[in-house]
Amino acid sequence: MSSVADTAHGAERHHPDLVHHFESLPAQKEAATFGMWVFIAQEVMFFGGLFAAYTIYRHLYFHAFVQSSRHLNLPLGAINTAVLICSSLTMAMGVHASAIGRRRPTVAWLLLTVALGGVFLGIKTVEYKDKFDHHLVPGESFQAEELHLEGSAARPAQIFYALYFAMTGLHAAHMVIGIPIILFIAWMAHRGRFSPEYHTPVELTGLYWHFVDIIWIFLFPLLYLIGRHH
Amino acid sequence: MGAELPLFPVQASTMAGRVDALYAFLILVSVFFGLLIAVTLISFAIRYRRRSRDERPPLIHGSVALEVAWTAIPLGIVMVIFLWGADLFFAMARVPPAPMEVYVVGKRWMWKTQHLTGQREINELHVPVGVPVKLTMTSEDVIHSFFVPAFRMKKDVVPGRYAAAWFQATRAGTYHLFCAEYCGTKHSGMIGSVTVMEPAAFQTWLAGGATGTSLAAAGEKLFQDLACITCHRSDSEGRGPKLDGVFGHPVTLASGERVVADEAYIRESIVNPSAKVVAGFQPVMPTYQGLVNEEGLMQLVAYVKSLGGPATAGPGAALASPAPATAPAAATPAPPPRPKGQGR
């Protein structure tokens, strides 16, 4: 609509990426970024419920939690942490490449991020399968012998593993949602959709991915590193 | 009931009158402020009703003085209500000394009450007037809530833990007992009655009841059947702590923490022994969860209580508790088979 003419800057007056209800591209981008941060705030509250439950039960059943944590595969968990941090780096490089208008590097960095995310999920699958093989999945078949917990101390181990699967599973679900999004953004980049003036979707995807990474950075020590110094 | 429409239940406990007094005060406050607002609003709406299309009301931004006043005054009033309610709540939480003990198990969909004398009731509870009664309650399945409107008493009954509540009835009669926490199909059928009797009548009722096994004696039998005696010897040579005189006293745990050995502690020690291991002992006790139901646990708790602790003599206790059970013999003939589930 031509009513935009009132206050828009001349250069962005007809920018194809400016939507009709914003006055200018910077205003549009600021709003989008702000929205993404609000979304991340609600994601923090979402995971927060599980973190709260974990904190309470860890305080109540510290010994059972320590023993249960010992059975988690620390090397694999550590590798996964490194993989995810690297994927945040490649993601940041991708955002930067789109900001300076380099199409091919943008696509490459984004695909690398997806690859690293895939590695993470692959390692996670190996870990889950290991739990399954050792009867550490909560439910009828749960057996705590391997955990060196006597008698009643074994019961809260099921709670540890319930939280382990719920928290890492929820985190993995966020990655499973994020990966197709990054692929879609990579495809958009390949089609030349982004420019230094407009690469907001890449930035927002970057924010999301960094958030997923940060959740893992909290999960890893809480789940894998309890009492390891003993 | 005739043509009456009662507005509140009969007052049948020491707390009832106090609760009703707070209620009456709140009604007064509510009627006052409700009328104040309603009358002011309606009279403004009438007095200042629009008389012509072109009326121009004056510009009024507000009034700091009024804002402060109608913030501070309600704040003051609600603080009074808060303190009054809190005081009442603390009185409800403080169990008087030497109460008569009753154990209650809620399960879908009935209330099972047990006196120390072994008297069991289903959906009923007989108590004497003028004596504090302490209820130790748990659930076998979902959350229930023990509610006696005439006593203004309510407490949620949660599986896996003990809930305590007390009352002192002030008039004889029969009063409603309701379950007040939704628990499934027959939630509204989980009702019964609390019958308050004069002390003499209560003694008669107690004596007339069937079975002679007191709660503590039943607990003692369970203690032996489950071979607890094997480790919890009274000669301090067992693998488990001596239980004589333990109840009601502080216990030092292996972690250094000190806790009081109350009903909840005893119950937890049976179903989740590794949670609080006593200092100087190994965490070798197997769990008895699944091997003893909540009623059995209450019997065991009553037994351990009867092994001594702070004086149980007193009007409340004397009315309905039997002579303390004797301590178990130091040796038993052949050790009974180990309970299933003991892990190492």
Add this chain to the structure above:
Amino acid sequence: MTTQIGPGPGGPPRPPLPPALSEPPAPRVNYLNVAYGVKSWLLTTDHKRIALLYLASVTLMFFLGGAFAVLIRLELVTPAGDLVQSETYNKLFTMHGIIMVFFFLIPSIPAVLGNFLIPIMIGARDLAFPRLNLASWYIYMFGAAFTIYALVSGGVDTGWTFYAPYSTTYSNTHVIAAGLGIFINGFSSILTGLNFIVTIHRMRAPGLTWFRLPLFVWAHYATSLIFVLGTPVIAITLLTVVLERALHLGIYDPRLGGDPILFQHLFWFYSHPAVYIMILPAMGVISELVTCFSRKRIFGYPVVAMSSLAIAVIGFLVWGHHMFVSGQSTYAGLIFSFLSFLVAIPSAIKVFNWTATLYKGSVSWDTPMLYAIGFVGLFTIGGLTGLFLASLGLDVHVTDTYFVVAHFHYIMVGGAIMGYLGGIHFWWPKITGRLYPEMWARVAAVIIFAGFNLTFFPQFILGYLGMPRRYHAYPEEFQVLNVMSSAGASILGLGYLLPMIYLVWSMRYGPKASANPWQAKGLEWQTASPPITENFERQPVVTEEAYAYAVEGEAHIV
């Protein structure tokens, strides 16, 4: 060229003109007739059309939830459980609660009136994220579909509160489907809240500072904070219930050392702020109504605006007042009780400020004002009874009884729904371009007010007498009050049917509305009824305070 709202500097006040000459003729094309066809509605990104999509959905859900209420009240006419079986009754009150709370009360004002009005009130062309707005509606419908699936495949009987371990272990009903339905619906709320926050921060017209915003916008801003920060917690809580039932990932089972009370903490951490989600938007509506129909500026604007934020913030700190008898520590109870009394104060301040707004005003008794006055009265009663529940020693007696049921219905029905209806009637001309029949509307408002009080006031007495909640059958001595309540419910039901009929009638046969039939202030009244798709022909510029009914230079007080 921009349109200036309000007197320019140094301009003399003009005498009022008859409406017909002061407004330009309505444009021929507006947001309703700009395009026809199902696709133009189902794929719209126009916030006004999306608001109407929500209007249809929430109205349907309201009558579904209401149908369950009718059955409940019918059953309760007799002490015995003789109309339906116990299992059915338990499903009825569960589904009534779930549908009314999650699918009607929470979305109603924000998704219908908020969506429609917020962009227009701030002089914007749309919300910040129009496609996300449409997605919110689809997510709502998807969540509703799951919930209705749970309903038709047998229902759910856990109560809308889903307490563990009943919901996780013992219930044999469709807990997973219902839980997932609410979980999905939660994202609809979250995204709406996100949209509102960004819009209000970033898209206000030139000159529209925060303290010139209509209080309706402040109220929705505070509500959106709760949407965004609170709703995720119910989402994860219900997810834990679903995970326990579906995958045995249990954290509340006492046999494993789990704590059922943890569920209650997590559940109420959201569900208490949720009640502020339900009432704050209604309070925002009331601020608009009392100002327009007293033709006066709100008394104490900054205080009323800040009180919305105070309610939202303190509201996050009081959840334990639902758990005074649950086994939570006495000291925790003390803190929650204290904070619960504090949260009452901002609400009381609003009531005083609304009342003071009528002082020396020019009050007209149109239907929206009837609803506003009714709101103030009923909300005051509901709020005062909240004090009864916040006081620890008294709550022990009345919690889990009909006293609580009466309290929250006074706030949610006597408050929120009256606010919703008042707003629907007030902005009906703007939304549809038609006037509703005033006489029938007033009749309906009075019937609703009377029916409501007859339904719910006896329940306070029933509760204090000891009748517990969620009881299918009850002792005979409670029958008289129950019959009164059910009689009231039938009147209330009739009252709700009337607007359905005359509002729908008015869409075709009602007289056409001018841009500003109420002669109200506010940007939404400076544009056509119904508005064009872009809301304004030209970007508005704001130079005056909100509710600037009085002309500068006239006598003012304080």
